[in-house]
Amino acid sequence: MKIIFSFFTVVLLVLLAFLGLKIANLYYLFGVIIPYAALAIFIIGFVYRVMKWASSPVPFRIPTTCGQQKSFPWIKQNKIENPSSTWGVIIRMLLEVLAFRSLFRNTKTESRDGKLSYGSDKWLWMAGLAFHWSFLVILIRHFRFFAADVPSVIHLIESLDSFLQIGVPLLYMTDIVLVAAVTFLFIRRVVIPQVNYISLIADYIPLFLILGIAISGILMRYLFKVHLVGVKNFAIGLINFNPVIPEGVGVIFYIHLFLISSLFAYFPFSKLMHAGGVFLSPTRNLANNSRMKRHVNPWDYPVKVHTYEEYEDDFREKMKNVGIPVEKE
Amino acid sequence: MKLYDGGKIIFGLIIFLGLITIPFYFNAGKAVAPPKPKLDTPVIQALAVKECVKPKEIMRAEHMRILDDWRNSVVREDDRQKIVIGGKEFTKSLQNGCLKCHSNKKDFCDKCHTYMAVNPYCWDCHFTPKENKS
Numbered sequence: 001m002k003i004i005f006s007f008f009t010v011v012l013l014v015l016l017a018f019l020g021l022k023i024a025n026l027y028y029l030f031g032v033i034i035p036y037a038a039l040a041i042f043i044i045g046f047v048y049r050v051m052k053w054a055s056s057p058v059p060f061r062i063p064t065t066c067g068q069q070k071s072f073p074w075i076k077q078n079k080i081e082n083p084s085s086t087w088g089v090i091i092r093m094l095l096e097v098l099a100f101r102s103l104f105r106n107t108k109t110e111s112r113d114g115k116l117s118y119g120s121d122k123w124l125w126m127a128g129l130a131f132h133w134s135f136l137v138i139l140i141r142h143f144r145f146f147a148a149d150v151p152s153v154i155h156l157i158e159s160l161d162s163f164l165q166i167g168v169p170l171l172y173m174t175d176i177v178l179v180a181a182v183t184f185l186f187i188r189r190v191v192i193p194q195v196n197y198i199s200l201i202a203d204y205i206p207l208f209l210i211l212g213i214a215i216s217g218i219l220m221r222y223l224f225k226v227h228l229v230g231v232k233n234f235a236i237g238l239i240n241f242n243p244v245i246p247e248g249v250g251v252i253f254y255i256h257l258f259l260i261s262s263l264f265a266y267f268p269f270s271k272l273m274h275a276g277g278v279f280l281s282p283t284r285n286l287a288n289n290s291r292m293k294r295h296v297n298p299w300d301y302p303v304k305v306h307t308y309e310e311y312e313d314d315f316r317e318k319m320k321n322v323g324i325p326v327e328k329e
Numbered sequence: 330m331k332l333y334d335g336g337k338i339i340f341g342l343i344i345f346l347g348l349i350t351i352p353f354y355f356n357a358g359k360a361v362a363p364p365k366p367k368l369d370t371p372v373i374q375a376l377a378v379k380e381c382v383k384p385k386e387i388m389r390a391e392h393m394r395i396l397d398d399w400r401n402s403v404v405r406e407d408d409r410q411k412i413v414i415g416g417k418e419f420t421k422s423l424q425n426g427c428l429k430c431h432s433n434k435k436d437f438c439d440k441c442h443t444y445m446a447v448n449p450y451c452w453d454c455h456f457t458p459k460e461n462k463s
Contacts (some may be wrong), residue, residue, distance in 0.1 A: 043349075047342060047457040054338040055330045146352035148361040150446035158446075165450065225390035229441055233363045239352045241362075248386050279341060298333070 003190065005012060006204035010212045010259070017258035021251050030254050031234065038261035045268025050276050058282040059297035061290045066105070067165040069288055084289045096284055100129055124188065131181035134174035135210075138217075141172075145235040167222070175218050182211050206272055209263050216256040226250045363439040370432045382414055393449070398424060423455050432458045437446075 022028045067078025079088045080095070095101040108121040141158055144150045162170035186207045189199045220226055229254060230246030237244040267273065279285065312319070312326055319326050332338065373379060381388045381393060399421035402408045411418040420426045431437045434457050442448065 043346065047346075050338060050342055051330065051332070054332045054335055057333045143352065144446040146355065147446075148356045148359045155448070157448065159448075168393045168449075169447075170450075225394065227364060227386070227389045228445055229389065232445060235352075235359050236356070239356070248389070250390075276345070280338070 001202045002199065003204055006201050008207050009205060013209075013259060013262055014216075014255050017255045018251060021254050027245045027254070028243075030258055031245055034261045035238065035257060038265040042140070042264040042267050046273070046276060049268055049273050050280070053277070053280050057298045058286070059299065060295055061286050061288055062282050063286045064283040065288050070292075083287050084292065085287060089287050091283055093279070097307050100125055100132075102284075103128055105180060127181045127184040127188070130177050131185065134178040134181065137174045138172075138178060141174075142222040145232050146239055148236070153194075154317055160222065169221060171222075175214070175221075178214050179211070179218070182207060182214065184209070202271055205266070206270060209259060209266070213256065213263060214258045216252060216259060220250075220252045220256055224250055224252045226253045305327070342404050364444040366435055366438075367436040370430060370437075372430045376430075380415075380417075382419055392427075396427070396451075399423075399426070404427060423451060424458075428458050434458055 017030055020030055026107065063083075065082040066314045067081030068075060069082045070084040075300075077084065079085070080092050083092050085088045090100070103125040104122070106121050106124050108120050112118055137157060141161065143154050143155065144158070147154070161172045161174050164171060164173065189195050189203060189207075227246070227248045227250075230249045233244060233247065234246045263272075309328075312328065316326055316328070368379065383391070388395075397410070400423075402412075403421050407422070412421050413419075420429070428434060438449075
């Protein structure tokens, strides 16, 4: 049910763009207004979400560690998995963000011969890494549509990505990897009962949306070719705030653009915010130095206390009378 | 709104915004004119009807696929017959087909390709026509 709903939401978006252009000729709406609006929602929403996180105090050190913490000098500390310094945290975060270190520890629990057994399960890590990195490469490659003089880094990435030289236009490896990885991530949600049980519409929609973007882009590059020079004119017009609607660019381009706009607009409201959130995860970005530094809770309010000295002052005579020892005579 | 570690977080946000808005300031101050491929070659001037292999709209988007089909047909299927499209004969060839008419590769093919940042690897092997203009 959740899958069908999510799937048809994305199909609806495609139909909306298709009919909007084919029947209503809303080129300006789908080509200019919606992309600008989506970008504005993305930026404002992203900043808002991050600022909201930034305004919650994280008074105590709650890193989830998995190595020996700093202790006696003759006990070897695991400086990355259980960092006590800022540098350790930086390296830990880099490994987390660039290599998904914590997913690498993903385990699977199985009952084998009536016994509970744990095994390592690297598939999620592999697919996640493949997916995110190919998405990044694809995103960077798109810079050629926006730059007047395309920097040589982009050429380099592009030629590495297409170095198998299959077909014309050359096949990009990341296109294949992205679709394969997203498909795997989707199938995983369907097939594994526990994961299926906790999956929500909010988990399926990003998957279908990204799959839709990838497929529309691939179709546009390899099958329903569009007038790319027109597309670049259009892109440059958009970023110069001087939008032009090009002639002879097929509807598939606008479908691609509309799905991307949808993703951008949806981003701040969705779990995709983990892109910003990973940097603000207190279980990752804090040094485990509770035993070296005192961390004071900013929520603490002044508590009215009655110390033992004051108590003794109140009852000193009575205590003496019944023979209870007092500290001050 | 009180921020905790606000300095670091705002620094991160500024880097993020700087990265995602690169397209908006990267071209600043540069005029970007779309390419105008030139058609003034002797062979095209001599044509009675100035037409390409297929209508211009199709050529613009799909010329690489036509080349790919031709290449496969010549190199893999050993079919060097001329191909008839719309009553006209064309040699299925890069140098002896496309570039016979579009002998101004630098002012034609390259104009678009530079603009789009594509660099077809065909010329690693195939000759380019001799041109005076750069």
